[in-house]
Amino acid sequence: MKIVKFGTALLFAGCSLALGLGAARADDTLFQDLGGRDAIVKIASDTTDNFLADERIKATFDNTNMDRFRRLLGEQFCQVAGGACAYTGRNMHDSHKGLHLTNADFNAVVEDLQKAMDKDGVPFATQNRFLARLAPMQHDIVTK
Numbered sequence: 666m667k668i669v670k671f672g673t674a675l676l677f678a679g680c681s682l683a684l685g686l687g688a689a690r691a692d693d694t695l696f697q698d699l700g701g702r703d704a705i706v707k708i709a710s711d712t713t714d715n716f717l718a719d720e721r722i723k724a725t726f727d728n729t730n731m732d733r734f735r736r737l738l739g740e741q742f743c744q745v746a747g748g749a750c751a752y753t754g755r756n757m758h759d760s761h762k763g764l765h766l767t768n769a770d771f772n773a774v775v776e777d778l779q780k781a782m783d784k785d786g787v788p789f790a791t792q793n794r795f796l797a798r799l800a801p802m803q804h805d806i807v808t809k
């Protein structure tokens with residue numbers, strides 16, 4: 666009986682430890698596969714450059730502080746990838762609601778991001794894993 670009690674206590678302790686470690690260490694596999702913080706910040710910066718060179722969408726950014734935008738996109742990409750980064754910007758609904766964006770706008774943004782990831786040597790499969798994390802945001806961003 667004593668052995669059973671001891672065993673149960675040990676099992677309980679083991680589970681608590683496993684849960685504790687799991688909570689402390691989020692899955693950062695995608696963050697690592699994208700190359701870590703500096704590589705992700707560069708992808709965000711290259712994507713921003715592509716937006717400003719893209720005739721389809723560049724006018725949308727006419728009234729935007731692009732230094733702030735570039736920094737926030739880097740923070741957000743890093744956080745979404747699973748890195749230990751804090752995104753300090755507004756949520757996607759609030760920051761896009763006044764822009765009346767379409768699915769075509771969204772697709773242009775995705776293409777510009779893909780172009781940046783190609784340039785930065787991100788393998789196709791990794792690109793798709795990252796895009797899959799951004800895809801659910803479409804509901805908040807496209808309002809037209």
Ligand code: HEM
Binds near residue numbers: 728753760764799
């Ligand atoms: C998954 C897709 C997208 C992501 C992850 C994204 C991300 C962001 C982020 C992080 C911000 C900064 C939020 C803030 O100001 O606090 C932002 C703002 C902005 N985004 Fe997006 N965005 C996306 C789609 C789009 C699309 C499709 C367009 C238009 C073609 C667009 C145009 C803008 C503009 C113009 C701003 C600045 C608004 C302002 O200055 O107030 N975004 N976006």
